[in-house]
Amino acid sequence: MSTQPPRLPPPAPEDAAARNMRLLVLLRWLAVGGQLATILIVHYGLDIRLPIAPMIVVLAALVMLNVMTWLGHPHWPVTNFQLFGTLACDVVALSVQLYLSGGASNPFVSLYLLQVVMGAVLLHAWSSWALVGLTSLALGLVAWLSPPLALPPWFATTLSPVYVIGLWCNFVLAAVLLVLFVTRIAANLRSRDAHLAAMRQRAAEEDHIVRMGLLASGAAHELGTPLSSISVLLGDWKGEAAIRADPRLAAEVDEMQAEVMRCKTIVSGILFAAGEVTGEAPERTTLRRFLGGIVAAWPGQVTFEDRLGEDRGIVADRALAQALTNLFDNAAEAGASAILLTAKLEETMLVLTVADDGSGFPAAVLAALGRPYNTSKDRRGAGLGLFLATNVLRTLGGTVQARNRPEGGAETILRLPLVSLALEGSR
Incomplete structure (x- = not known):
């Protein structure tokens, strides 16, 4: 006789925060690969001299953060604060890379909006707005403090202070609108999901009621005949001379008849509530x-x-x-x-x-x-x-x-x- 190994229960599904953390880890791997490829192409392919060493150190820090997050998140519950901290680290790393590579003149400065969008989708409202403030501050500091990057003559460009201020205002406006509308849409979706869950619960309860009604209706039909038989027998007993001669027995028979009538009333009520015609007009x-x-x-x-x-x-x-x-x-x-x-x-x-x-x-x-x-x-x-x-x-x-x-x-x-x-x- 061959024995089959016992079936293991299916693993419990991860909660949404844990899945979001795994998604952030995957996106950070893509970001590290993309930044490394861009640095190498710009430095060696376009002959634009970048501070390679500190920029690689930033990438190494992101790799270490990713490894620690990947190894650690199965052992503790992922919270909104942890997600916010992860996105804040990404904002800091992006800010350092932009500071080392031209500041506001770097075309990749628009990646700040990606952090804002992810925060609006993944975080609670307060932390989404906190991320808007952090990215706005980071962009302002990068535009103000970043040293100019030495560019070949065909790449050289100069941004006026008015343009930089307008760029910052444009970013803040876009970030605020994104968070405002994305959080509203997310709240609407959560409200819809809660409504659907309530409707499913109500449908399950009503299905349970239908099954109970079918069972109760069948039981009421089956009880009708024995109750009628008992009522007839009690009527016959009440006419017996021995029972009429004993007041105690006559009172007990009367009480049993009253209880049988109560049972018949309950049975009729069950059939009426089940929608079956019992020969009685609505009272x-x-x-x-x-x-x-x-x-x-x-x-x-x-x-x-x-x-x-x-x-x-x-x-x-x-x-x-x-x-x-x-x-x-x-x-x-x-x-x-x-x-x-x-x-x-x-x-x-x-x-x-x-x-x-x-x-x-x-x-x-x-x-x-x-x-x-x-x-x-x-x-x-x-x-x-x-x-x-x-x-x-x-x-x-x-x-x-x-x-x-x-x-x-x-x-x-x-x-x-x-x-x-x-x-x-x-x-």
Whole structure:
């Protein structure tokens, strides 16, 4: 029997800063090669005498910096400050080379703009502007302090001070505009990427909801038949003489019938929320009656604080009712002895607040609010209460907020447009 070596996990992808550092290292190798070729061609091919020794020393320093960066960056995280320092070293090296080779009269003085563009793309905003200041200062010093370069008669040229000042002003203007527009474009791209990531997350959550809905709808169909059978059997038992003669058994049968009816109501609500026809027309009611019915139907004790003022006609939304019931269940499982539902209107928004005196939300639950199976409970299927409430409110055009109360317990605030529940004629 041949044994296969275990598969190794794929390497973790490098972050953007590390990839940018590797790109800068590659560009510096190209710069070193280009500068060396230019120095040799100008010095030996065009017979323009350059200070070869100090210029080669600058190239050697760049090579050493490149080797140290290449060997060191896998061992520590690359930061924005390191990228800025790398580009600053390149600006200093370019400035020294220009100082030794004619200053502002050197045609390669425009390479400062390359450093500005790379800084605008790779760095944070503050460091991009710092690089603009550094390159502007370096160009000014090079133009002012560089000694004249001895040129053959056919290459000799003289730049007037006014031209040099204009060259510097032109560079500063171009650098400022480049950084201004490139950073704006980069910010727009980051905003677009964040929006796309949020949309992908929402699509994944909605796909999860669809799968849950299919499973819940199938389970509701399968539960309908046994619940009906149990209801019939309980009706038969209630007619038995032995049960009618025993008040305790008769009360238990009545209680079981009530619980079976509650289960059938829940099953009907699941089918209704899944978009399946159950033979029931949409229920027209009022906002106060709708919320009061949810509180009355929950088996525990909930206090309803009515701040609605004038009552409004609505269509009962079973998904919203189920979301509130889930929040009540969560509060009870968190050990709450008092649960308060507060309802009020803020202009066109309905604000529902569920507050309790339980153990509150763990920090991890609040940090990932609205994600499925986000819970501190160990039982299977837990963590869907806030997830379903969040997505029900999102479907209705509303939002969900959750926090821990300073005095203890948790508080969940649901905001939704009242028009999403209003009757057709009043929309």
